[in-house]
Amino acid sequence: MWTEARELLRGAVAIPSVSGQEAEVAAYLQGWMAARGFEAHIDEAGNAVGARGHGPLTVVLLGHMDTVPGDIPVREEEGVLYGRGAVDAKGPLCAFMAAVAALPETALTRARFVVIGATEEEAPSSRGAHHAARRWQPDLVLIGEPSGWEGLTLGYKGRLVVRAQATCPNFHTAGEGRSAGDDLTEAWFRVRAWAAQAGEPGGVFGGVQATVQDLQASTDGLTQRAAGTFGLRLPPAVAPQAAEAAIREALADLDTVTLTFVGHETAVRHPKDNALTRALRVAIRAQGGTPVFKVKTGTSDMNVVAPHWPVPTLAYGPGDSALDHTPNEHLALAEYDRAVAVLTAALGALATGAAPCEAPKAR
Template structure:
């Protein structure tokens, strides 16, 4: 495998391009993990692939007494959603699946961590996690049991001037209604009509919940991920798979009760993959460190909350440490056919991260 000199901008750009070129769908991250470990070893890290398949690189700077008093985890992810976008560097932009979500952030983590002069007593770990794009979040769930950081930075696109403080929660629903076949002329409708009626009830619930909540982050946001009807000649059925983006402090018990009450005979509704919403403070030491670094670079910081979810939802409730999400790129390009990362945004994010890591104490 090629190795890249991460202390130069050219090396950082070539490293990012190679990272994007290696396919890494959720559950298929072995090749990219091996590449990351090889590169981190070449750049002075102690690096390895852990038992979950995550790529982990560690650097330490003990204090005068040989002690480590502060641990920082930079948690990015290696996996991508499907979609083949030919990788190319064109007019200062790198195109390719994962360029924004979120290999750009992960590459910036590795480069900045390699360059940073760590404060005495510090240890940092860069983690390229597996299966962030899947509902499993396998990598983050493994990492949360093996580190207890004082600070955590999640690798997700915020733009180099942006600091992400929160993500909505998530709940997935699998709905199925089945009933005996009958002639279409018989009043009452078939399984499809029953399923659509139930979905309309759900939308009424959502509209009532959102009525007094003007901010998207505080609303309940549903989406249909899959819908199918079928028949075997004796029974017909409808199956729906729904995703719900949840606001902070969502009353799961009340909603689960509504699901029970709204499900009639022949209907099964399964809820799963729940993650609570998370929102942190702009006055935390970590958020302030980013604020200072961005201002020193001549820009006005912007604070964001996202309507999606990330590995922040998994680790923040357990670690309880100051945490933000940060990385180059426009998140509006996540998962799109036009996904691309502006190279100047990437290089500027590396500088911000390097400043934060050097000064965080």
């Protein structure tokens, strides 16, 4: 089992798959699943989809196979796999696939397990997740994101992207007046000031985080233009539509600035006591771990599917999320093995109804 599971991961990480360019890795994942008894296909969004089982319970395991740009030479050193996507998020997705492939027939007669390798999670479009949300109606959902093999992620912050552009006539810098850059800077200061007082006091998850993602300036000699992209991470208390309305009001008197808003993703936080979390906690303890609940300040496909799938949901997967998008992205293969074992045990228990409660904690 471990050899096959590791080879799956090595093969997936070795195939570049920047958002929008996932076709090759999708074909690889589809082929791996088809060879192991999955009903496997590539759907209309380019997702690699594989299903096993024919029971009444439907469990969707939604991971993503795309990555951010960045060429990290794929190599294995002392039991650690280096490469873009090893952590975010081919490691979690391959752990899903390996675990479902290992399930016994007793589990497959009582549940249907659908593994989805989604496209464009790292892009604002989230194309694969949006398509999956319309296609499937699961009873339980696992999102493939790095949580550490002992971690269970219950929620993610929401997101709003503000694209601001200031335009004004060109003038000599020795004269009086405000440049396009001045007005764009003023717009950013107001966005930042609003973010500082919005949300709930105490704790990063409850506040609004604001960052400058991009700045540009240009002139053709007649007109000045300055453009900026501001990213907002939103807590459950601040809906994206409310944030947009507040920012439009705060910048209403800056008549040189036009605003465009994209990426309206609402924050989500799921309950921590249900059949899904109980099964994972039992399985983690059986592997010698201590379950830890987490919430994340980023966003994931959990935000996309939550409005469509109001069912027990959590994110799980091997790897340290602090390595996401970094030049040093890597995953310890021993941790990956443990995550596969945890998932296999938890999914089997969910299918057979064998995980309604946990063993008492040691004192």
